[in-house]
Amino acid sequence: MTMAKRDTYTPESLLAVAVEVFNERGYDGTSMEHLSRAAGISKSSIYHHVKGKEELLRLAISRALDGLFAVLDEPGAVEGRAIDRLEHVTRRTVEVLMAELPYVTLLLRVRGNTGTERWAMERRREFDHRVAELLKKAAADGDLRADVDVRLATRLLFGMINSVVEWYRPERGGAPRSADEVAEAVLRTAFMGLRTSR
Numbered sequence: 001m002t003m004a005k006r007d008t009y010t011p012e013s014l015l016a017v018a019v020e021v022f023n024e025r026g027y028d029g030t031s032m033e034h035l036s037r038a039a040g041i042s043k044s045s046i047y048h049h050v051k052g053k054e055e056l057l058r059l060a061i062s063r064a065l066d067g068l069f070a071v072l073d074e075p076g077a078v079e080g081r082a083i084d085r086l087e088h089v090t091r092r093t094v095e096v097l098m099a100e101l102p103y104v105t106l107l108l109r110v111r112g113n114t115g116t117e118r119w120a121m122e123r124r125r126e127f128d129h130r131v132a133e134l135l136k137k138a139a140a141d142g143d144l145r146a147d148v149d150v151r152l153a154t155r156l157l158f159g160m161i162n163s164v165v166e167w168y169r170p171e172r173g174g175a176p177r178s179a180d181e182v183a184e185a186v187l188r189t190a191f192m193g194l195r196t197s198r
Contacts, residue, residue, distance in 0.1 A: 009040070009041055009045070011049045014035075014041075014050075014056070015059055015060060017035065018030075018035055018038075018056040018060065019103055020038070021035055022056075022060070023105050026109075027053075031053075032046065035053060054116050057114070061107050063103045064100055065123050065127075067099070067104075068093060068127055069123075069127060070096075071089055071093055071096060072130055074088070076089075077092070081143065082134050082135075082137035082140075082141055083141065086134040086135060086138050087187055087191060090157065090190065090191075091183040091187060093161055094161055094179065094182055094183040097161065097164055097165065098164065099179065101165060104165060107120060128154065128158060131154060131158075132150065135157075143195060144195065144196065145194060145195070148194060153194060157190055160186055160189065160190060161186060164182060
């Protein structure tokens with residue numbers, strides 16, 4: 001991990017460093033000393049901006065959650081047939097995940113050990129519930145196969161989307177995939193099996 005330069009330190013860069021350290025060491029395994037060393041600033045400089053590491057965690061997780069929940073308010077998520085709205089939400093969720101990869105990775109790794117983590121898990125459940133409602137509506141409209149269990153389909157869909165955080169590493173070289181390519185692959189893979197043939 002590279003040390004941040006003191007003269008370029010900002011609250012935003014501190015948050016980015018904190019997320020990197022949390023993802024590398026785990027939230028519970030990270031101390032304020034780890035954060036100050038990684039950021040290249042003193043602990044007192046960190047405390048000037050935040051109360052502690054849990055506030056950094058909440059700021060980071062909020063960034064991920066705000067991006068995901070914003071998708072549910074987009075016109076493509078609220079207008080038209082449920083199946084089309086579901087596909088829009090799926091595509092945009094993948095795009096948000098890839099755009100905010102470190103933040104969403106952190107969100108998906110919280111385990112409920114702190115108040116902030118429990119809050120994040122509750123918000124994730126709310127997001128999942130809203131997407132599951134779209135799946136139910138699409139099934140009721142006859143656009144999803146009748147032999148597919150909606151709860152299982154929801155879990156499998158999110159399992160596929162969330163797995164992106166485990167393998168997508170654009171910084172490792174090779175042939176990087178764009179968010180659009182990955183989103184298209186998820187849509188094809190998921191909805192070819194979910195949609196009725198009409």
